[in-house]
Amino acid sequence: MKISKALIIFIVLVGTFISLPKQGSAESGDVYEVGDIVLNVRSEPSSTGPVIGKLHKGDQVIAFNEHYGWLQTYYDGEEAWVAAHYLTKENQENPISKSEPQELEVTGQSVYIRSGPSTDFAIVGSATIGDTYSTVETEADWYKIKLHDGSTGWIASWLTDKSIKADASKEKTGKKAGTVAEEVKGVSTSSPLDGYNIVIDAGHGGKDPGAIGLNGTEEKTVNSQTASEVAKVLSAKGATVIQTRSKDTFLSLDRRAEISNTYNTDAFISIHYNAFPVQSVQGIGTYYSSLNKDHALAEDIQNKLSGSLPLYNRGLFQEEFRVLRKNNAPAILLELGFLTNPGDYATIQTTGYHHQVAEAIADGLINYFH
Ligand SMILES: [Zn+2]
CATH class of the missing domain: 2.30.30.40 (SH3 Domains)
Structure with missing residues (x-):
């Protein structure tokens, strides 16, 4: 009696493992569309996991992983899970008919x-x-x-x-979590940056907080503050500004470079803040990858930053950062101060600092382009 019961359980378990898709079988980046249902988004791959949001018919999700019938995606920058059963893989079950173009x-x-x-x-x-x-x-x-x-x-x-x-009156659908590049179109009469496409990349985001500074300050949040101020100032000077993220969402480094490469980008600027175990380490620095492609932009921006910001000037650095290396446009990465240095930290906390940074970047770009 005991033996046969154990055997049945064993068979059921083996059957379960055979019939369900194995973990990780979804190709990272596959796009799925929600069927005719309001679908719960959960923080764990289980029907008892806490519900953190809802998706509706026609919404699209990008799957990064699969776990026994659950697909992992990102929702508001957080890791999230949805039941694969209610999703249809794009371009596979629903191919676009060649005779009926959309x-x-x-x-x-x-x-x-x-x-x-x-x-x-x-x-x-x-x-x-x-x-x-x-x-x-x-x-x-x-x-x-x-x-x-x-x-x-x-x-x-x-x-x-x-x-x-x-249907122009209907709310837009098909926004993909974590991959939406935001744009700001400049409207100004004094437009020294008119006609230039600038990609502003707020470093880190979502599950990736970046550096952790004094008082537990997360770098991703400070990056966003600066990036939105930079976008505002550059737009006011006529530039078309594309932000890789305007919300607290996770984006891979490759995706950031890919967004830049999709546009006719004239300059790519990644915004970061630094941290170091030794509190006395301080200052701002500008990083470039290619001497031919990036160095001139790095020099013009760093000159303006060091000339107008109250923080110590650490200078220019050559570094093989992936987000720069994979970028077709002139691309630089700014480290705008140490969140672990009390002096830098106090300055960075002021709203005036973000505006000063934005004005310095604008002046550097104007020098670079003219
Ligand atoms: Zn960073």
Whole structure:
């Protein structure tokens, strides 16, 4: 009696392991769409896990992992899980019919069209906000579109919207968690940065707090404060500013570079603050990767920062940071002070500091471009 019962349990367990998908079988980055249901988003891969949000029909999620029928994504920057059962994998079960092309509208300011479905492919054209195209096919995050001269090219799906054409009065759907690049269009009469596309990258975010400073201050939060002030000031001077993140969301370094490479970017600036175990270490520094591509931009910005900010000038550094190395545009990373140094920390806490940083970056860019 005891033996047969144990055997049955054993068989049931083995059967469970065979029939359910194994952990990690979802390809990282696969896009799924929510079916006709209000779907709970949970903080754990279990139907008893705490509910942290809800998704609706047509919402899209990017899966980073799979765990026995649950897909891991990010929701408001936090790791989150949804039941795979209610999701349909994009481009697989729902292929776009080649005989019924769908209309899409470009939502990015200045977007490259490429010869293939990734930023590794050659640029074959460009599109601006409001342009409309019809899709021919899709692959991963990219749409193949019919160009006005009859040829075809590929465009990043996250810089387009299909729902605008379908029903203009309906709220936009299909926003992808964690991959939305925000844009700010400049409106100003005095516009020394008019016509330039600047990508501002607030370092870290979501599950990645970055450096931890005095009083437990998280770097990601300070980065966001500075980045939004920089975006405001650059926009006022005529620049088209693209922020890799405008919320507290997690983005990989590759995704940040990819966003920059999708636009016709003139300069990429990553905003960071530093920390060090020795409290006396202080000051600001500017990092570049390529001597040919990045150094001139780094020098112009660091000159203006060190000339106008009250913090110690640590100078220029050459460093093989991935977010710079994978960037096609001139790209730099700013370390705007040590959150672990009491003097730097006090200065960084003032709102005036973020504005000073923004003005210095604007002046540096104007020098660099003119
Ligand atoms: Zn950082």
